[in-house]
Amino acid sequence: MSxxxxxxxxxxxxxxxxxxxxxxxxxxxxxxxxQIRSLERELGVTLFARTPTGLVPTVVGRAFLxxxxxxxxxxxxxxxxxxxxADELVGELLVAAQMGLGTRQxxxxxxxxxxxxxxxxVTVFEEPSSAELERLCxxxxxxxxxxxxxxxxPADAHHLGEEEFVVVLGDGHRLLAADxxxxxxxxGEPWVRFDRESALDGxxxxxxxxxxxxxxxxxxxxxxxxxxxxxxHGLGVTLVPAAAVPHDxxxxxxxxxxxxxxxxxxxxxxxxxxxxxxxxxxxxxETWHKTxxxxxxx
Amino acid sequence: MSxxxxxxxxxxxxxxxxxxxxxxxxxxxxxxxxQIRSLERELGVTLFARTPTGLVPTVVGRAFLxxxxxxxxxxxxxxxxxxxxADELVGELLVAAQMGLGTRQxxxxxxxxxxxxxxxxVTVFEEPSSAELERLCxxxxxxxxxxxxxxxxPADAHHLGEEEFVVVLGDGHRLLAADxxxxxxxxGEPWVRFDRESALDGxxxxxxxxxxxxxxxxxxxxxxxxxxxxxxHGLGVTLVPAAAVPHDxxxxxxxxxxxxxxxxxxxxxxxxxxxxxxxxxxxxxETWHKTxxxxxxx
DNA sequence: GTACTCGTACTGACGAAGGCTCATCGGCTC
DNA sequence: GAGCCGATGAGCCTTCGTCAGTACGAGTAC
Numbered sequence: 151m152s153x154x155x156x157x158x159x160x161x162x163x164x165x166x167x168x169x170x171x172x173x174x175x176x177x178x179x180x181x182x183x184x185q186i187r188s189l190e191r192e193l194g195v196t197l198f199a200r201t202p203t204g205l206v207p208t209v210v211g212r213a214f215l216x217x218x219x220x221x222x223x224x225x226x227x228x229x230x231x232x233x234x235x236a237d238e239l240v241g242e243l244l245v246a247a248q249m250g251l252g253t254r255q256x257x258x259x260x261x262x263x264x265x266x267x268x269x270x271x272v273t274v275f276e277e278p279s280s281a282e283l284e285r286l287c288x289x290x291x292x293x294x295x296x297x298x299x300x301x302x303x304p305a306d307a308h309h310l311g312e313e314e315f316v317v318v319l320g321d322g323h324r325l326l327a328a329d330x331x332x333x334x335x336x337x338g339e340p341w342v343r344f345d346r347e348s349a350l351d352g353x354x355x356x357x358x359x360x361x362x363x364x365x366x367x368x369x370x371x372x373x374x375x376x377x378x379x380x381x382x383h384g385l386g387v388t389l390v391p392a393a394a395v396p397h398d399x400x401x402x403x404x405x406x407x408x409x410x411x412x413x414x415x416x417x418x419x420x421x422x423x424x425x426x427x428x429x430x431x432x433x434x435x436e437t438w439h440k441t442x443x444x445x446x447x448x
Numbered sequence: 449m450s451x452x453x454x455x456x457x458x459x460x461x462x463x464x465x466x467x468x469x470x471x472x473x474x475x476x477x478x479x480x481x482x483q484i485r486s487l488e489r490e491l492g493v494t495l496f497a498r499t500p501t502g503l504v505p506t507v508v509g510r511a512f513l514x515x516x517x518x519x520x521x522x523x524x525x526x527x528x529x530x531x532x533x534a535d536e537l538v539g540e541l542l543v544a545a546q547m548g549l550g551t552r553q554x555x556x557x558x559x560x561x562x563x564x565x566x567x568x569x570v571t572v573f574e575e576p577s578s579a580e581l582e583r584l585c586x587x588x589x590x591x592x593x594x595x596x597x598x599x600x601x602p603a604d605a606h607h608l609g610e611e612e613f614v615v616v617l618g619d620g621h622r623l624l625a626a627d628x629x630x631x632x633x634x635x636g637e638p639w640v641r642f643d644r645e646s647a648l649d650g651x652x653x654x655x656x657x658x659x660x661x662x663x664x665x666x667x668x669x670x671x672x673x674x675x676x677x678x679x680x681h682g683l684g685v686t687l688v689p690a691a692a693v694p695h696d697x698x699x700x701x702x703x704x705x706x707x708x709x710x711x712x713x714x715x716x717x718x719x720x721x722x723x724x725x726x727x728x729x730x731x732x733x734e735t736w737h738k739t740x741x742x743x744x745x746x
Numbered sequence: 747g748t749a750c751t752c753g754t755a756c757t758g759a760c761g762a763a764g765g766c767t768c769a770t771c772g773g774c775t776c
Numbered sequence: 777g778a779g780c781c782g783a784t785g786a787g788c789c790t791t792c793g794t795c796a797g798t799a800c801g802a803g804t805a806c
Contacts, residue, residue, distance in 0.1 A: 151527060153451050153519075154792090166587075168755060181793055183755060193530040199588055199719045202754065202801045206588035209568075209723045210533030212540055217526030221451075221519050228515035229449060232491040235508030242510055270507075289464075290497055290504035421497045425507045452765090466782060476767050481782060483765085500774045500781065
C-alpha cells in the first residue's frame with residue numbers, strides 16, 4: 151500500500167503498457183511489473199487484464215484507479231503546500247485572546263496580515279477562560295495568545311502595552327457629572343459582573359478589594375458588549391476595557407481613579423515560525439496605551 | 449513521500465506525542481521519530497513544534513496535514529473498493545454496440561444486472577463505426593462488444609441470436625397492402641440511408657447488390673429512429689432492425705423477402721471477469737430470433 | 747502453412763537503500 | 777533526583793531497483 155504503487159498503476163493504465171509506463175517513470179520495466187503484481191497480490195484482485203499488446207484495466211481495476219488518482223493528487227497537493235510554506239506563508243494561524251484585550255488593535259493587525267499574506271488564514275478564539283487559555287497556550291495548540299499575565303512567563307512573552315479600564319454608568323447617573331469617577335464613590339452601587347472564573351471578573355474583584363468596597367451583584371454576563379448595554383439601561387455599573395465599549399455608549403463611560411489597567415502580553419508558541427512573528431510585528435506597530443498605571447491589577 | 453510518513457504524521461498530530469503515536473501504530477518510538485524528521489527534511493519545512501510535553505503541528509504543518517489526510521483516506525477507499533471487488537461486484541462496465549443490435553434486449557439485461565449488483569455501473573457506447581468498434585474491442589478498452597461479425601473471431605465470441613431487418617415505408621405507400629415486401633419490388637425507390645462507413649449502411653449496400661438493385665439516396669442519417677421517422681414521412685424507404693422501430697411506427701413496417709438478418713455476436717474481452725460473464729449470462733436469457741436466414745448479410 | 751522476427755510481460759539473482767528495533771543520550775517537569 | 781519526553785547511532789532485515797534470460801503471441805516472408 152504505497153503511493154509509488156499507485157503512481158505506477160496509474161502510469162500503466164494511462165500508457166496501456168508496462169514498458170511505456172516504465173519509460174515515463176524513468177525506471178526499468180521489471181520494476182513496474184513487480185510493483186503491479188505485488189499490488190494485485192496484496193489486494194487479492196486482478197487490476198489489469200494482460201493482452202498481447204499490453205495491460206488494460208479490468209472493471210475493479212478502473213474503480214480502484216479512480217480512488218488511487220485522488221490519493222496521488224492529494225499527496226502532490228500536500229507536498230506543494232508544504233514547500234510553498236517554506237518561502238511564502240500559508241496555513242492557518244490560531245490565536246486566542248482574553249476578552250477585552252486588543253479588541254481594537256487585533257482586527258486591524260489581522261487585516262494588515264491578510265493583505266500581505268493572502269494565503270494565510272487566521273482563526274481567533276475569544277476568552278476560553280484564563281485558566282483554559284493558559285493551558286492551551288502551554289500545550290502549544292495556539293500560535294499566539296493574548297493575556298494579562300502569564301504566571302511562569304515563557305521566554306516568548308512580549309509586552310505590547312496597557313489596556314485601561316473605564317466604568318460604565320446608567321443613563322442619567324449622578325456620577326456622569328464629573329470627568330472621572332473616584333472608585334470609593336461607587337460604594338453601594340449594584341454591579342453588572344462577568345462569569346465566575348473569567349479574567350474580567352477577576353479584575354473587578356481585585357479592584358473592589360483594593361479599594362475596600364463590598365460588591366453587590368446585579369447580574370452576571372459573559373460578553374463585554376452585553377455588560378455595557380445592561381449598565382447603560384441602569385441595571386448597575388460595570389468596569390470594562392475602554393477599547394471594548396461600542397461608540398454609541400462612550401458618553402456613559404468615565405475613567406476611574408485610581409487608574410485601573412492591565413498589561414497586554416502576547417505569548418508566542420514554542421519555536422514560533424515566520425507567520426507568528428509577522429503577526430506579532432504588526433501588532434507592535436498598532437497604538438497602545440503606554441501609561442504605566444498606579445493600581446495595575448494582576 | 450510515502451503514505452506511511454503521512455499516516456505517522458497524522459497519528460502524531462492526533463495524539464500530540466511521538467510515543468503515543470508509536471503505541472497506536474504498533475511500532476517503536478524511534479521509527480516514528482525518524483519518519484517525521486525525514487519528512488521534514490525532504491520538504492524543507494518544520495511540520496511540528498517540539499515542546500517538552502510532545503509535538504504540536506506548526507502553521508504550515510496544519511496546512512500540510514489537511515491535504516495528507518485526504519491522501520490517506522483516499523488510499524483507504526481505493527483499497528476498500530478493490531477488496532470489495534474481490535467478492536461482490538463493483539466498478540464500471542464498458543459496453544459498446546453496433547447500432548441496432550440488441551436495442552430491445554440490452555436495456556432489459558442491464559436492468560437485471562443492476563438489480564443484482566447495485567454497485568456495478570454500466571456505460572454503453574453506441575456504434576463507434578464498426579471498424580472503430582473492432583479496434584476498441586481488440587485493444588481491450590471494452591469489456592463487452594456487440595457486433596454482427598468479427599473477422600478474426602476471438603475465442604470469447606458468443607452467438608446470441610439473429611437480428612431481423614424490416615423495411616419502413618411512407619404512410620399510404622402502395623406496398624403496405626401486402627404482408628411482406630419482395631426486395632425487387634423496391635427497385636427505383638429512393639432510400640433513407642445511414643452514414644458512410646456505418647455498419648447499417650453496409651448491410652443495406654449488401655442487400656441491394658445481392659438483389660441487383662441500384663440505390664437512389666434520398667438522405668443519410670446516423671440514428672435508426674431518425675431514419676424510421678423520415679421514411680414514415682415519405683422521404684423514401686429504409687431498412688432497419690425490427691427491434692429498432694418505435695411502437696408508433698410499427699404499422700409502417702413490413703418483413704422482407706428474401707429475409708434479411710444479421711447475427712448478434714457478443715465479444716468478451718481477454719481474461720473476462722465475473723462482471724462481464726454475469727452480463728453475458730443475462731443477455732443469453734433474453735429472447736432472440738433463432739431463425740437462420742436465407743440471405744444473411746456481411 | 748511454416749518459420750522467423752519483433753513486441754510484450756514475467757522470472758530469478760544480485761546489490762543498494764531504506765525502515766525497524768534496541769540501547770543510549772540530552773532536556774524538561776515535577 | 778526520578779520520570780517523562782524526543783533525538784541519535786549501530787545493526788539487522790525487508791524492500792526496491794537493475795540486469796540477465798524466459799515465455800508467449802502477433803505479424804510477415806516465403
